[in-house]
Amino acid sequence: MSDILDILLAANFWAAALRIATPLIFGVIGALVCERAGVLNLGIEGIFTAGAMAGWMAVWLGAGLWGGVLVAALAGGFFGLIHAILTVPLGLSQHVSGIGVTLFATSLSYFIYRTALPDVSSPPRIEAFKPLDIPVLSDLPFIGPALFQQTALTFLALAVVAVTAFVLYRTPLGLAIRAVGDNPSAVESQGLSVYGLRIGAVVAGSALMALGGAFLTMSAFDAFFFGMVNGRGWICIALTVFASWRPGKALLGALLFGAFDAFQVRLQTEVGSFIPGQVFLMMPYLLSIAALVLVARKADYPRALLVPYFRGQR
Amino acid sequence: MIRFEPREPASLSRLILVPVAAAVVALALAAIPMGFAGLNIFKAYGLMATGAFGSLFAFTEMLTRATPLILTGLAAALAFRAKLWNIGAEGQLYAGALAAVAVGTGVIDAPSFVLIPLVVFCGALAGGLVMLGPTLLKTRLGVDEVVTTLLLNFVILLFVQMMLEGPMKDPMGMGWPQSEPILDAAALPKLMARMRIHGGLIIALVAALGVYLLLKRTVWGFEIRAVGENANAARHAGIPVTATFIRVGLISGALAGLAGVGEVAGLKGYLTADLSPGFGYSGIVVAMLAGLNPIGVVVAALFIASIFVGADSMSRATGVSNYLADLIVAMALISVLVSGLFLRFKVRFVGQRHTEGAAK
Numbered sequence: 249m250s251d252i253l254d255i256l257l258a259a260n261f262w263a264a265a266l267r268i269a270t271p272l273i274f275g276v277i278g279a280l281v282c283e284r285a286g287v288l289n290l291g292i293e294g295i296f297t298a299g300a301m302a303g304w305m306a307v308w309l310g311a312g313l314w315g316g317v318l319v320a321a322l323a324g325g326f327f328g329l330i331h332a333i334l335t336v337p338l339g340l341s342q343h344v345s346g347i348g349v350t351l352f353a354t355s356l357s358y359f360i361y362r363t364a365l366p367d368v369s370s371p372p373r374i375e376a377f378k379p380l381d382i383p384v385l386s387d388l389p390f391i392g393p394a395l396f397q398q399t400a401l402t403f404l405a406l407a408v409v410a411v412t413a414f415v416l417y418r419t420p421l422g423l424a425i426r427a428v429g430d431n432p433s434a435v436e437s438q439g440l441s442v443y444g445l446r447i448g449a450v451v452a453g454s455a456l457m458a459l460g461g462a463f464l465t466m467s468a469f470d471a472f473f474f475g476m477v478n479g480r481g482w483i484c485i486a487l488t489v490f491a492s493w494r495p496g497k498a499l500l501g502a503l504l505f506g507a508f509d510a511f512q513v514r515l516q517t518e519v520g521s522f523i524p525g526q527v528f529l530m531m532p533y534l535l536s537i538a539a540l541v542l543v544a545r546k547a548d549y550p551r552a553l554l555v556p557y558f559r560g561q562r
Numbered sequence: 563m564i565r566f567e568p569r570e571p572a573s574l575s576r577l578i579l580v581p582v583a584a585a586v587v588a589l590a591l592a593a594i595p596m597g598f599a600g601l602n603i604f605k606a607y608g609l610m611a612t613g614a615f616g617s618l619f620a621f622t623e624m625l626t627r628a629t630p631l632i633l634t635g636l637a638a639a640l641a642f643r644a645k646l647w648n649i650g651a652e653g654q655l656y657a658g659a660l661a662a663v664a665v666g667t668g669v670i671d672a673p674s675f676v677l678i679p680l681v682v683f684c685g686a687l688a689g690g691l692v693m694l695g696p697t698l699l700k701t702r703l704g705v706d707e708v709v710t711t712l713l714l715n716f717v718i719l720l721f722v723q724m725m726l727e728g729p730m731k732d733p734m735g736m737g738w739p740q741s742e743p744i745l746d747a748a749a750l751p752k753l754m755a756r757m758r759i760h761g762g763l764i765i766a767l768v769a770a771l772g773v774y775l776l777l778k779r780t781v782w783g784f785e786i787r788a789v790g791e792n793a794n795a796a797r798h799a800g801i802p803v804t805a806t807f808i809r810v811g812l813i814s815g816a817l818a819g820l821a822g823v824g825e826v827a828g829l830k831g832y833l834t835a836d837l838s839p840g841f842g843y844s845g846i847v848v849a850m851l852a853g854l855n856p857i858g859v860v861v862a863a864l865f866i867a868s869i870f871v872g873a874d875s876m877s878r879a880t881g882v883s884n885y886l887a888d889l890i891v892a893m894a895l896i897s898v899l900v901s902g903l904f905l906r907f908k909v910r911f912v913g914q915r916h917t918e919g920a921a922k
Contacts, residue, residue: 290708330896340899343647343708347846348895355888356595362883363599482712489706526724533713537705544705 255514264513266398267468269506271296273405274460275484276491276498277412278453282328284416284493285449286429286552290346291331292457293481294353298323299458301357304465304472305364307374313466317401320462321455327353328454332447339556350481361472376470377401399467401459406499408456413495425449429550432557442557457481479533486536490543493550501539508535576905581851581858584901585865588894595889599882606876613875614868620875622757626829628860628867630655630838632766633821634845635852635859636773641814643777643854644790646807650696650711651818652842653718654689658819659826660722661688663730663741663833666748666826677748681827682765682820689819690812692718697811701804715842723835732832741826741833750828762824766860769817773856776813786810818842840888844870847895853902866891 255261275292282289289295303320307313327349334345365372377399416422428435428445436442460480465472487505491497509532516528593603614624634651641648648654662685670677696714699705726739734742750761777783785806788796797803821841826833848866852858873887 334896334899338900338903340903344642344846344850344895345899347649347843348892348899351843351847351888351892352896355885355892359595359883359885359889362885363595366881366883479713479716482709486709486713489709524724524728526720526727530717530720533716536713537710540705540709541699541703544699544703547704 251518252515255511261510261514262507263397264510265503265506266402267506268509269502270398270402270405271460271463271468271480272484272487272502272505273409273499274456274463275481276487276502277405277408277495278324278456278460279484279488280491280493280495280498281412281416281425281453281456282450283488283553284429284550285425285446285453286432286550286555286557287332287335287446287450288342288346288485288554289328289331289349289450289453289457290343290485291327291349291353291454292346292484293477293479294350294357295324295327295454295457296461296464296477296481297357298327298353299461300465300476301361301461301472302458303462304374305361307466308372313375313377316466317404317459317462320458320466324458324461325451325455328451328457329447331454332450335556336443336446336450339558342554358474371471371473373470374466376465377467401463401467404459405463408459409495409499416495426550429552432552436557436559442559446557457484460484483532483536486540489547489549490539492543492548505532505535505539508532577853580901580905581853581862581898584851584898585894587897587901588890589869591893591897592886592890595886596882599886601880601882606880606882609876609879610869610872612872613879614872619757620871622754622759624864624868624871625763626757626759627871628863629760629762629766629824629828630821630841631844631848631863631866632763632770632860633817633824634841635848635863636766636769636845636856637814637817637821638846638849639852639854639856639859640773640777640786640817641810642790642849644786644806644810645793646697646700646810646814647708648693648696648711648811648814648818649708649846650693650714650815650842651821651845652838652840653711653715654692654815654818655822655825655838655842656718656722657692657815658685658689658822659833659837660725660730660822661685661819662748662823662826663744666744667742667832668745671745672747674747677745678750678827681744681748682823685819685823685827686816687819689822690814690816692819693811693815694808697808701807719835722833726833726835730833739835743832744827748827749831750824758829760824760828762820762828765820765824766863769820770856770860773813773817773859777856782806782809818845821845844891847891847898850895851898853905866894869894 275296279289279292299320302323303316306319307316311319331345331349334340335342379397379399416426424435424440424445428442432442461477464476487501491501512528512531596603596606613620615621634655637648637651662681665684666681692714696707696710699710700707723739726741730741732740732742753759753761753763777786785801788801789803789806793803825837830837844866848859848862851862869890870887874884877884877886
């Protein structure tokens with residue numbers, strides 16, 4: 249019991265929780281923006297991969313770290329645009345189109361990586377983002393190491409939550425995005441473009457998802473591996489439901505998830521010899537399913553989610 | 563301004579023409595990445611064609627690759643018909659393979675005519691049971707099955723790894739995490755001497771016919787189609803919607819489980835954690851190319867298999883990455899989605915004035 253308390257009270261535990269949560273924060277906020285506008289984006293898993301690969305490769309080619317972040321966001325926006333065109337004006341199945349985008353983005357990323365680097369045995373490394381060492385703040389006991397020894401991308405993720413919350417709830421644009429996911433014909437009657445709002449939201453949301461992928465290759469690790477996204481995108485889709493499509497709760501959900509994951513990794517070192525490692529590796533996925541089951545009954549889906557909108561039709 | 567006008571049920575020729583056009587478009591688009599990789603495009607297409615059809619061996623390899631794709635394609639096609647979004651065929655395939663290995667490696671000693679049906683049944687049952695979980699979560703608690711089936715794929719693969727490194731590890735496997743070999747009496751028979759093509763293909767073809775008859779000729783099939791068209795209307799019409807979802811989930815999972823049985827008991831002879839290079843996900847592409855038609859699934863699976871086998875062979879000859887095959891398959895899915903519009907709608911380019919008239 250005291251072992252568990254020791255884990256929870258260690259500053260590096262909370263630092264790890266925030267680090268694990270960062271890509272999920274980007275992913276959940278990205279998925280939330282898409283879904284609030286009425287479009288489920290199952291391209292997320294592939295967009296994570298594309299962001300991870302494109303960001304890493306841009307840095308590897310000499311674009312600089314922030315150049316890499318920009319390239320990752322553009323790559324995400326590109327795949328988001330494909331999904332948006334297929335699902336918004338063409339009104340195709342959001343499920344199947346999303347899976348298609350995931351397959352396309354993943355295979356294209358792998359193909360480009362393999363074509364650019366045909367025969368490397370160990371993946372080449374880049375100079376990744378370093379933890380920001382902020383004078384005074386980083387030296388605070390407990391809070392310092394947990395919060396202020398993260399990389400710039402973690403702070404960007406926190407800023408994205410704040411900006412998204414502000415835009416969604418405090419600006420006319422946010423009102424329009426929320427309305428287009430609930431009642432698109434009402435938006436149309438206000439003279440706003442349903443297609444424009446939905447496409448814009450999906451592209452922006454997808455760019456955010458790609459930043460989650462970029463965090464993996466440019467901050468958590470410093471290289472690109474095949475299969476490195478490993479279901480994080482799907483976990484984000486589950487967390488979006490868990491967060492009832494609210495940015496604040498999304499942050500909370502991602503942090504909770506990060507804390508659980510960091511906790512089980514530490515627990516593993518305590519009891520690892522008794523329980524096979526795979527049991528611990530399963531935890532994130534089982535936890536996501538549990539989170540879905542927990543909120544299923546009261547989940548308040550955006551009312552026009554999955555429903556295509558055609559002008560002049562009821 | 564583009565407008566879509568609903569079309570009457572499409573003619574058979576159009577039903578066939580549209581996916582064929584999509585396949586051709588996907589193959590043509592493959593020229594872009596091949597050019598990017600510096601290949602002579604015409605030579606590359608030629609190598610792909612001979613790789614899939616150039617010899618009897620190539621052709622049987624293509625059929626061998628198509629076998630699991632037919633089954634995972636049927637799993638997706640049947641589930642999608644009912645709008646039950648089973649994206650978990652990959653996990654169900656592994657569950658079927660695991661069950662086949664569990665009963666087929668020496669726990670039970672019986673002659674072939676007992677053991678083979680038993681292995682096949684257990685594999686199908688395991689796949690079906692894996693899909694039962696997400697289906698019940700959907701019908702009982704309203705949990706979205708897309709995400710649960712996707713997440714379960716990862717859980718099951720880890721479970722398989724755990725079993726292969728633990729209780730089901732082959733003590734004679736030189737330390738590799740692989741299962742004991744399937745008994746000869748439990749192995750599906752080979753269909754041709756010196757080729758890898760195996761009895762799983764027969765199972766797959768019978769399954770395709772079975773799913774076709776199920777959908778076309780039975781009450782269950784009618785109920786499945788009705789639920790897929792409009793679950794609420796079906797409920798009001800007195801169709802047992804929940805029971806239909808559960809039936810579809812069980813059968814769909816079982817079909818994917820059979821794909822796993824074929825791969826271990828017909829092809830590999832033992833189970834490893836890299837048994838499937840994404841057959842579950844490719845099955846979705848197969849089902850969509852087939853327009854969710856069970857007979858079409860067979861044709862679509864042959865097409866996707868020839869891309870995989872052809873691109874593999876081309877990749878060995880030229881050194882270009884064989885992720886090209888996955889890329890072509892992904893592009894085929896997107897093309898067939900778009901071309902499906904031409905089936906359901908007349909696409910008309912109209913002036914602004916027309917749309918205003920229509921909006922009244």
